[in-house]
Amino acid sequence: xxxxxxxxxxxxxxxxxxxxxxxxxxxxxxxxxxxxxxxxxxxxxxxxxxxxxxxxxxxxxxxxxxxxxxxxxxxxxxxxxxxxxxxxxxxxxxxxxxxxxxxxxxxxxxxxxxxxxxxxxxxxxxxxxxxxxxxxxxxxxxxxxxxxxxxxxxxxxxxxxxxxxxxxxxxxxxxxxxxxxxxxxxxxxx
Amino acid sequence: xxxxxxxxxxxxxxxxxxxxxxxxxxxxxxxxxxxxxxxxxxxxxxxxxxxxxxxxxxxxxxxxxxxxxxxxxxxxxxxxxxxxxxxxxxxxxxxxxxxxxxxxxxxxxxxxxxxxxxxxxxxxxxxxxxxxxxxxxxxxxxxxxxxxxxxxxxxxxxxxxxxxxxxxxxxxxxxxxxxxxxxxxxxxxxxxxxxxxxxxx
Numbered sequence: 552x553x554x555x556x557x558x559x560x561x562x563x564x565x566x567x568x569x570x571x572x573x574x575x576x577x578x579x580x581x582x583x584x585x586x587x588x589x590x591x592x593x594x595x596x597x598x599x600x601x602x603x604x605x606x607x608x609x610x611x612x613x614x615x616x617x618x619x620x621x622x623x624x625x626x627x628x629x630x631x632x633x634x635x636x637x638x639x640x641x642x643x644x645x646x647x648x649x650x651x652x653x654x655x656x657x658x659x660x661x662x663x664x665x666x667x668x669x670x671x672x673x674x675x676x677x678x679x680x681x682x683x684x685x686x687x688x689x690x691x692x693x694x695x696x697x698x699x700x701x702x703x704x705x706x707x708x709x710x711x712x713x714x715x716x717x718x719x720x721x722x723x724x725x726x727x728x729x730x731x732x733x734x735x736x737x738x739x740x741x
Numbered sequence: 742x743x744x745x746x747x748x749x750x751x752x753x754x755x756x757x758x759x760x761x762x763x764x765x766x767x768x769x770x771x772x773x774x775x776x777x778x779x780x781x782x783x784x785x786x787x788x789x790x791x792x793x794x795x796x797x798x799x800x801x802x803x804x805x806x807x808x809x810x811x812x813x814x815x816x817x818x819x820x821x822x823x824x825x826x827x828x829x830x831x832x833x834x835x836x837x838x839x840x841x842x843x844x845x846x847x848x849x850x851x852x853x854x855x856x857x858x859x860x861x862x863x864x865x866x867x868x869x870x871x872x873x874x875x876x877x878x879x880x881x882x883x884x885x886x887x888x889x890x891x892x893x894x895x896x897x898x899x900x901x902x903x904x905x906x907x908x909x910x911x912x913x914x915x916x917x918x919x920x921x922x923x924x925x926x927x928x929x930x931x932x933x934x935x936x937x938x939x940x941x942x
Binding site: 603650651687688690710712713714715716717718719720721722723725730732734735 | 901
């Protein structure tokens, strides 16, 4: 599983659910002991639907993913709320150019609709440029058919640059993707 | 072009542009140097200008000949047509183990700019790879925002401008804004490709 840039987080506020503030959302590095918390979203077919990976059915392959991909990754963070327990993940992954990296994020369905993803992405762009050498551009690709995820990026201050046609193959289907970017000189929204 | 007294000018001779594979010959290495050593041409490339023909010779042997699709652009007059540039199409990146994209890049010697050589070469390359690679759905190219001539070449060659990607590529140590262009297969182009297959529809 990678935290891809095509999550289907719903940002419409559910009745009776308050939006989180950026202060209530924190990012930290993952540990192997987070595997159970991670299963909450990694095993959810609805979360996995727009992603490259299939829902996990057991913790063994997820443990392997944490060990082999997450822990050695240059920038992979757990999205945490007040309890400190991860409710999702956000990552910024290297590309062919050292000046540009790709954002991905995923959130457990129980926490959709409260602005958690938006807060996590704001936190990310506020810190990642200082933490990754030579990085000047964070980009994100979102399926044209995923307006909720596009709104997360717009609210987090990303610029919508282009629709790249037939750009990505996800689960066997080639899709048009919207390219968003946040560069190091862009202002971080509150 | 001759201007006839009191009448319309005679039509310019049709510019012939053709593509062929490179060889390990001295002539091809020297022709390569005509653009690879020119700062005006390499300005928008990652590579610095070559200073010695051995660099071109090595690049042809190590990179051009093993490349999936790399051609010499031949244009002008005479037989054989002189080599005036190069054009290459790189398949990928693969996703989910599947190839469906490729990207094209080209360079033309400065003496041959402004005559439609690049436009014809890009058009010919696009036709060739869409015919040769049935898996190809998207052919893309980027041009520096400060290179309007290259942007015009791509537009005239039938590419669609999709948008400006900010600080997209590191060019000689500086991140550059690039304009993204593409040609994609749709139902119409796919039907035409089927009709052009040698074994018939």
